[in-house]
Amino acid sequence: MNAEFDTSTQLTAQSRRRWWQSSEMVALAVAAVLLAAGLAVEWTIHSEPVALTFFWATIVIGGAYPLRDAIRAVRNRRLTITVLLIMAAIGAIALGVIEEAAMLVVIFSLGEAMEAYATDKARGSISALLELAPPNANRLTAGGFTETVAVEALHPGDVVLVRPGERLPTDGTVTEGTSWVDASPVTGESVPVEASAGAEVFGGSLNGNGVLRVQVTKEHYDTILARVIEQVEEAQANRSRTERFADRFSAVYTPAMFALSVLVALVLPLFGFEWREAIYRALVILVVSCSCALVISVPVSVVTAIARGARDGIMIKGGIYLERLADIKAVAFDKTGTLTRGRPALDQVTAFGGTTEQEALALAAAVEAGSEHPIAAAITAGARDRGLDIPTARDARALPGAGMEAVVDGRAMHIGRPSDADRTDPQVGAAVAGAEANGCTAVVLREDTRPLAVLAVADQLRPDAHSTIAELHELGIERVLMLTGDNATVAKTTAHALGLDDYRAELLPEDKSAAVRELREQYGVIAMVGDGVNDAPALANADLAVAMGAAGTDVALETSDVALMADELDRLPAAIRLSRRARNNIKINIALSLAVVAILIIAALAGWMTLTTGLLLNEGSAALIILNGLRMMLPGRGETRQKRTA
Missing domain, CATH: 2.70.150.10 (Calcium-transporting ATPase, cytoplasmic transduction domain A)
Incomplete structure (x- = not known):
């Protein structure tokens, strides 16, 4: 078969043609009919001249396209499996075994058709996605x-x-x-x-x-659907270490088997074998060593795994990232929008100095009305939900890292994170500490420098966050932690509620990057999970950047290594299970193909099989490899969930 496994997804009308619209498949069908006719003539009326006519017609028609491919490979100075099979067929003709030469041509072409079918089958789920959009x-x-x-x-x-x-x-x-x-x-x-x-x-x-x-x-x-298709096409070009090793092995293995067959043809006569017998055994070695199974063993598993993930809303950008998923030792999560919903809500208002909660909330909402910060949105939404009249603010100004300030009804107001002075104040400090102990983020409303109220805003945990962390531990991930810019008290409460191994709080973007590098040195392969927009430096420094909710974020789909299309955290353990299942599938394929090749070569050296038998056993092993690889299209445990109706 072809030494290279073409993994570009063909979504054109040509790729979806029926078999009778392909000249190669028509030639194969005609050759197969001619071969069957020749065998029938030979076995029934025993007319050798007529049978030979059918066999020669089989070789001419069925061998035309393989011969063309072999000539192209030789011109490009490449020794491919197709070249070896054509040489074996020519050798069989030279030895006068025309029937076996005809069988070689048909069985080999049938094997190539089977490989093409496996490739199309693996890509089928991706092609089907594009067809979901109505024309x-x-x-x-x-x-x-x-x-x-x-x-x-x-x-x-x-x-x-x-x-x-x-x-x-x-x-x-x-x-x-x-x-x-x-x-x-x-x-x-x-x-x-x-x-x-x-x-x-x-x-x-x-x-x-x-x-x-x-x-x-x-x-x-x-559209997202079109870009998913494009991303999968590009993903199949990002080859893993295993795929690259298989390519390098094939580049050495094929010439080595050619050299072995030549050596057998030259050496066996020195030990008393007839030249005809020596050449025949050399040809059998050529046939059985041309392992289609070995060539396809890795790519078929990778392509089907990527396709399976895409069907489940897990975009894996290539074999290299599929491999890394299986090797993850530590996972670092961003907090806001990843472990939490990212939509904070007002939880509590504690007012001081004669200010009522309603008055304080109305003033805070007036100051925050011009801000796009999630906390500001939570405060203004909380005021509206309570039916409060929000006054108009003037001269509103955002203070980077320090909150907002504005003039409301002639009063200079400021709202922002608690200062050191706030924390040492008995009333304000107690309110701030109480809010943070409950996992809330506290902001302080001030008139000039006098605190009027502490507003507590809570970001709700994702409903699947706790179960996801537990699944990661079950999968043997050594360290699961949170990296956040939030304060230490809130981070501690969140980490304890989720069962995280560790947390690091009050981190600037560069601090998160340093933490990722430190974790990689300590544990090995690390994944960083975020929204794909924020924390870009940390995502870039991780071995695997995983983006949440990528279907709604163009940047996430482009910049991540693995994109969880839905806003569902439990897709991450499913992705790890998929990658580990693919790795096991690849190991089985490689071991099986190498074992079959070793057995067949030994049998060929001993003279225990014919050209036809060797090729049939070779193609049979390829069929097993393909079927095993296509098993990746079936969902594994924990990779899909039963869909519920609305």
Whole structure:
């Protein structure tokens, strides 16, 4: 078979042709019929001239394409398996065993077809993803009517109508309607999510029981689904150490087997063997040593594992990262948006000096109204939820690292993190300590320098965070810890609640990078898990950068080594299980292929098999390798979850 395993995903119409539309497959089919006819003539009417005519026709028709490939390889100064098989066929013809030469051509071509089928099968789930997006869409016109247009004709700003049970044609934002949407083909999320006005949705998702109007936000070639396909194509070019070793081994192994066959042909006559017998055994060695199984043993497992991950919402950027996933010794998590929801909510307000909680909250919301910080959003949302009237602030100004200041009703107000003076104040310090002990982040509202209130904001833990940490420990990860810029008290509470091995708090971006480097020296391969946007230096310094919720973040999809498409943390243990299963699959494939080659070469040296028998056993071992590799397409334990209906 081909010495190189072509892993580029072909999504064109040509790659999806039927077998009878391929000239190579037609030639193989004709050759197989001619071979069968020759064998039938030989076994029934015993007419050797007629049988030989069929065998010669088989060789000419069936050998045309393998001969062409062999000539190309020789011109490029490459000694491939195809070259060796053609040489074996020519040698068989020279020895006068035309029937065996015909069998070699047909069986070899059939083996190549089987390899191509395995490759297409492994890529099939990726190709199927692209086909999930419907080719046409119902675009709304200015007059309120709908027109059917090709998806390629949609542009940002267009509005499409999606009826119940239809798939969304492209990425966009819901402008009208309410429904549940199953985005599992894109994100791997196990549960359909509610979609209403303002919700972001992805092309290829299945609409539920409502009618949606969706405003297009991306061109058709830039949707998440299209980019997933592109990323998988690029991923298959990032080859692991095992794949590169297999290539290097094949580059040495093939010439070595050619040299061995030549040596056998020259040396055996010196020990009394006839030249014909010596050459025949040399040809058998050529045939059995051309191990298609050895060539395909690693790539078929890698390609299927990457495809399996993509189906489950786990984007692995290549074999090298698939391999690293299996070797992880430590995992460092960012806190906000990774272990927590990243959407803090107001938990408590403690007022001082005659200021009521309602007054303090209204003043704080007025100051924070102009800020985009998550804590500011939590405070303003808390004030609105309580029905408070929020006054208008003037001269609002953000103070980097120190909060916000503004003038509210003629009063100079400031809100920000607690200072050393706040912590030493009996009232303020007690309120700050109480908030932080409960896992909240505390901010202090001041008028000039006088504290008016302490506001506690809590970021809720992800519901699957605790179980994910427990699964990582079960998988034998030596160290699972949290790296956060939050204060030590909040970090300690969060780490204790989740069962983390360690935490490091109040870290600047450069501190997180230093921590990652230190952990790598101490434990070995380390993964950093974040949102793919923040903590870029730490992600870059880790052996494996894992991004959460990459379906909603372009940067995350581009910069991570492994992207968890859904906002679900438990996909990380699933990814590690998948990688370890792929590694075991590869080891089995390599061991089996090497064992078969060793046995067949010994049998060939001893003269225990014919050319046809050797090739059949060789192709049979390749079939076993392919089937074992394709097992990766089946879900393993803990890699998928039962989907629940909304």
